[in-house]
Amino acid sequence: MTCLTPDRLYRYLDGDLRPEEAADVEAHRTACVRCRERIEESRALAQAASSLPDLELPAGFAESVMNRIVRAEAPHRSWLAILGIGLGALGVSLGTLILASGQSAAGLLLGFGRGSLHTLQGLVVLFLKFFKVLLLAVKILPELAGTGLRGLSRVSGSFPVEILAGTVLVTIALASGLLFAFRRSLFVQDDIGEDP
Amino acid sequence: MHDDQELVAATLKGNRTAFEMIIRKYQQPLFNYIGRMVGERELALDFTQDVFLRAYACLPSYRPQFKLSTWLFKIASNLVIDFWRKKKIPTMSLDQPFEEDGDSYCLQVPDHAPSVGRSYELTELRRKVDRALARLPAALRELFVWRHINGLSYEEMAEIKGLPVGTVKNKVFQAKELIRSRLEDEI
Structure with missing residues (x-):
């Protein structure tokens, strides 16, 4: 099997490959250091993105929206x-x-x-x-x-x-x-x- | 936790507390999305408020067969796109192939560059991903944020954008590759 294309790599990480395709990738991953690193790297990037801290909302944001709604209806x-x-x-x-x-x-x-x-x-x-x-x-x-x-x-x-x-x-x-x-x-x- | 549809029904009957619960549930995900799309805190706060004001005004036209979160993100996305248009920020169509520096961008076979994952600790990696994200083309950034920060499914994203699921997946992969290549450039 040739090295993973990004499309195949991301579909593998998304669990989007058929079982036999996923098994091929697993086999290749064991044999190819480069692709193994790329898989780990992509996982790390996804993990870093999904664990980015929340942007800080001011306290009382919901109340301020509700006040605007009340004022608009008044x-x-x-x-x-x-x-x-x-x-x-x-x-x-x-x-x-x-x-x-x-x-x-x-x-x-x-x-x-x-x-x-x-x-x-x-x-x-x-x-x-x-x-x-x-x-x-x-x-x-x-x-x-x-x-x-x-x-x-x-x-x-x-x-x-x-x-x-x-x-x-x-x-x-x-x-x-x-x-x-x-x-x-x-x-x-x-x-x-x-x-x- | 109340079901979204129950909260919507209660709001439509005049229960304002129910709508306040909707705001509390979705304010953070929407602010995370809008903040990363417009890049200015005060503007992002205004837009997030506007999303809820529009949602409240349009709630009678909300169709319960759609998820409330999807509907709210669609309102937010429309606001963001209007903002880009007014600011004359290029809003490429997701139906068209993405181009960077004039050349058609396609997913390349991985090269021999040093591993980004090995080069940075997680905290440092987060900071760099955040910075690379801010420099992504707006339309790709939107999909990446929805997928990896808001945790939306490809199907939900496709519904919001009115695109085939395959197209959305491909664009998310492009966004990931761009971020990866930009991080590699920094090493």
């Missing part, structure tokens, strides 16, 4: 909380508005609808005029929405949920106040209309 969760608080506050505001007006909810909505009709017509015309612009905007909308959401996430991630929720509550209170004022002007118009 903005999403805080927005859900804020959305819930906002919807709740809106419901309370509308309830208060109905009670304070002394009218039924249906009457209040009817008055609001009447006053809004002219505004709505104007908005429809405006929307039609800008329809082409909107079509173009649709093409870049996903990117803009992504940027906007990322911005909102950063903002929500930078402030505690309590501050954000407070901001939403104040905004809704202001909006409710404006709505209340709008309702009053509607009722004044209604009063004028009903007077003889």
Whole structure:
């Protein structure tokens, strides 16, 4: 048998040769000093590589990864909380508005609808005029929405949920106040209309 | 020790402790691999973190018929390859014959050089292997590290790289021969 090729040598060391091939290598190894040395050398190299010390990880590595995961999820969760608080506050505001007006909810909505009709017509015309612009905007909308959401996430991630929720509550209170004022002007118009 | 599939299932149900156990199990093997691939400690730490962040985000798409370790090493390998591309480090295809100094490299019949194994003690040999490893072409280094440092099987490596097992074996043999020849040069 001729001396071992590297391919045959490594396959022998991996136990990848057929039994008769392995027996040939064993026989040759006994007879050939050079190949015997090469086998031992390859074993030594593999042993040295597999016993290389671990690279040192800093203590608390797993915790730091988990903290990043928690931080990445936090903005999403805080927005859900804020959305819930906002919807709740809106419901309370509308309830208060109905009670304070002394009218039924249906009457209040009817008055609001009447006053809004002219505004709505104007908005429809405006929307039609800008329809082409909107079509173009649709093409870049996903990117803009992504940027906007990322911005909102950063903002929500930078402030505690309590501050954000407070901001939403104040905004809704202001909006409710404006709505209340709008309702009053509607009722004044209604009063004028009903007077003889 | 919990089974990987159990840990994955628990994580998907919202159990963060289960994912932390996955991190603790695989942080060292992944860091050993990435550290030896990118060569910079801080960068390797960032990449190792990124592997787990990506794994957490993509866990719903993980298919249980694959080993979790194989999946994590595949994510790590993709990160490393992106890094090489950005740094413009040549990333040869493992399907192509490896060339060094312009000549096609093939496995040579052993020569009469002095035995590396006899010339160095184990500690010294480790140091020299580590140094020779750092100078290996990146694609061969990756396979050598997986095989001899991470202890992956040829089948697992073939699955990660999407290559035939025979090709992977051949490349690992080439890596070993290169390391051996470089150590011989030092004697």
